[in-house]
Amino acid sequence: MFLLIHVRDYHKTYRETVAVAGLSFDVAPGEILGLVGPNGAGKTTTLRAIAGIIPPTRGELVVAGSDVVGQPVAAKRAMAYVPDDPKLFDTLTVWEHLEFIAAAYRVKGFEEKATALIARLQLEEKRNTVAQELSRGMRQKVAIACAYLHDPIALLFDEPLTGLDPRGIRTMKDLILERARAGAAVIISSHLLSLVEDLCSHILILHHGKRLLFGPMAEVREQFADLRPDATLEEVFFRATEAGGSSGEREDVPAGEVDVSAGETEAEGDTGP
Amino acid sequence: MDPALRKLLRLRLRGRLRVMFRGLKTPRGAVFFAIGAAMFVLWLGPSLVMAVVGVSARGRFDPEVVRAVIPLGLAGLCLLSVLMSGRQKGIPFTAPEIDFLFAGPFTRRELLVYKLSSGMIGTIFVALLFSVFLLQHATLWPAAYVGCLLTLLFVQLFSTTVVLIGQTVAEQAYTRARRLALLGIFALVGIGLGEAALAARGHDPFALLTGFRHSWAGIVLLAPMEVFGRTILAGSLVPELVGWGALAAAIDLAFLVLVLRLDVNYAESAIAASQRLYRRLEQVRRGGGLAWTVGSQPKMHLPGLPWLGGAGPIVRRQLIGAVRTARGLLFFLVVMGIPMGIILVGSRQNHSAAMGALPGVLIFITFIFTQMVPFDFRGDLDHMDLLKSLPLGSVPIAAGQLVVPTLILTGIHLVVLGVAAAMVPGAAAVLLAVAVFSVPFNFLLIGVENLLFLLFPTRMAPATPGDLQHIGRMMVLVAAKMLVLVACFGVAAALGAIAYFVCGRSWIAALSVSWLVVATGCAALVPCVAAAYRKFDVSVDTPP
Secondary structure, eight states, X not given: OOOSEEEEEEXXXXXXXXXXXXXXXXXXXXXXXXXXXXXXXXXXXXXXXXXXXXXXSEEEEXXXXXXXXXXXXXXHHTEEEXXXXXXXXXXXXXXXXXXXXXXXXXXXXHHHHHHHHHHHTTOGGGTTSBGGGSOHHHHXXXXXXXXXXXXXXXXXXXXXXXXXXXHHHHHHHHHHHHHHHTTOEEEEEOSOHHHHHHHOSEEEEEETTEEEEEEEHXXXXXXXXXXOTTOOHHXXXXXXXXXXXXXXXXXXXXXXXXXXXXXXXXXXXXXXX | OOHHHHHHHHHHHXXXXXXXXXXXXXXXXXXXXXXXXXXXXXXXXXXXXXXXXXXXXXXXXXXXXXXXXXXXXXXXXXXXXXXXXXXXXXXXXXXXXXXXXXXXXXXXXXXXXXXXXXXXXXHHHHHHHHHHHHTTTOSOHHHHHHHHHHHHHHHHHHHXXXXXXXXXXXXXXXXXXXXXXXXXXXXXXXXXXXXXXXXXXXXXXXXXXXXXXXXXXXXXHHHHHHXXXXXXXXXXXXXXXXXXHHHHHHHHHHHHHXXXXXXXXXHHHHHHHHHHHHHHHHHHHTTOTTGGGSOSSXXXXXXXXXXXXXXXXXXXXXXXXXXXXXXXXXXXXXXXXHHHHHHHHHTTTSHHHHHHHHHHHHHHHHHHHHHHOOOSGGGGGGGHHHHHHSSOOHHHHHHHHHHHHHHHHHHHHHHHHHHHHHHOGGGHHHHHHHHHHHHHHHHHHHHHHHHHHXXXXXXXXXXXXXXXXXXXXXXXXXXXXXXXXXXXXXXXHHHHXXXXXXXXXXXXXXXXHHHHHHHHHHHHHHHHHHHHHHHOOHHHHSOO
């Protein structure tokens, strides 16, 4: 099975502080992985490492067949990263941001696509507005538009819904599902467990830089036999972090045993897995 | 460099120009722009006129003076780079550059070239300004411009090289090597200064510096810097400018090659440096003054203050901010105080000169520190919604906001006046009178600052460097402030003069009446500030 995002034994250390220790997981085409964990668990560090922004201390990070450390340009061409609270170039307009991204990712004839994205994200009135005049939610939408412009096959989102209005939230969810159905691999880091529950086919719970749980949503729930079958992700999360945080790692669902085709079938035509 | 990065540079330059000229569509914006442009011309004009009209031999600086100052100044900047390199551990990319470019399909080297090019574009304009100022000292404008450009590039490349070397070598080894290098440099400087001091005994400080420059230690240390000074002061296009300019360009090129060769993985340190810089810039823009000097876990806690009609909590909050940035404030006080102290001490033999210098010193310090003590509405621009949600009346809030900056400014004045009194004991009575007026004067000054700020809110720092509208707006506010202060003190002086004559030429009567008038003005100002605060609409009046 071709894995679009492959992380093996990823370690990140800052002097004596271990931010992430021995993290391994994979995301196949069509999968949407929810990356959750308490504050300081290492979620943003992990996303930034996959995006090639910060180097790993140790480990292997591969995106679309290219090593993020060894072949950074090739890896980055295939992916898009939307950080938490994205910072835009203050003096550039919305359109100019897209113009730059199109040039960076060699997107030919981007105007039509950019216009469509602007319309979809309700940015038409702000098309020629400089970024410093935009609200928080508008800036988020611009960052999302920039991420989608070059049709990436790997998408990384860090709190993608912060600042968005209800229409923006719905559009964002639809965009994520569309890209996953088109075969992209998506990782969403969020504290909004309801969002993760709605959208994600797989879940990875991080705690103190370590993998606590990883696998398809349904099978992760089954790890907690004492919980109701319809227990929410929130209940699973609290159970996992409160137990796993004190006593160490729980038993994970082996990633190699995940039936990707079953996960994709469930996702097709639904709003969630 | 990737074509996309070149495009980004073009787009950002265009964006900057767009923001600079954006307000021209409105009459107010056009007026502010015109005033800002006029200030700019006034700033540069004299240098241009003197250079174009021609300066007499007496008016032009001795080229030897300029030739001595430039290498010494450059050496000082390089030394500062090395000293600061222990703390400044990264090339400060901006936050948007981190978000877009680090995750974008660009190599490290491409991003480095982009960053250097971005700095160079700014340098082209800054060199233009510097060259205008140097016109009266240089023989040829092209030489002044080319020399300034190459000098500024050298400073940029040198500091980038130092940062990258610091990341190439292991930290401990780098710290040890840096200490050894600094030790060696200071030893050479010490030897050179010692030689110069012996030769220049009894002469002025400039003779000491010139002597250092001609000592063997000075020659060794300053040799690379001399090239830039000689480029600026080249007397002919060929062979001087071409020759010295080529040498200076070669030095810059060597550093550029070194920077690109080092090819260090600067990403993480750049992110950390960027985050620090972004936080500081945001704090300055929000009016936080020296908030960036506060440690993460401050140890000092102030006791509670009395209620004071609601002003007490406001005063306490601002006092905490002031106390926790005291270190930064003291640093600037020392930095400002040294040249002021030199002026005063230097004039101590001539009492009238010392007293003559004092008003200038006081005005300068007051002007500078008024902007550095925004422990009032100016520093609360992004907290106005919180203030307005408090169950406190507008008058106690307004009064409370004005107290802390007034106290700080008064403290600074008292220090300066104390030094002056020590230098000129005979003027103690006059200085005491000035000290007595310090409190109401500062309260009035801070009150007017806050009143105008609330009526015409603006960020402390412009969003874009070179924003002429921001300069114009600031000039209008300064003029308005001066007008109000002059009017108030004019009335106080007039009534004081009347009291002087009515009370049989009594200075005490005159000063008392004047003081009371100013104090009344202060009391009248508080409700005005309160009204402006009430009028301030957070949703409309908060600038971007």
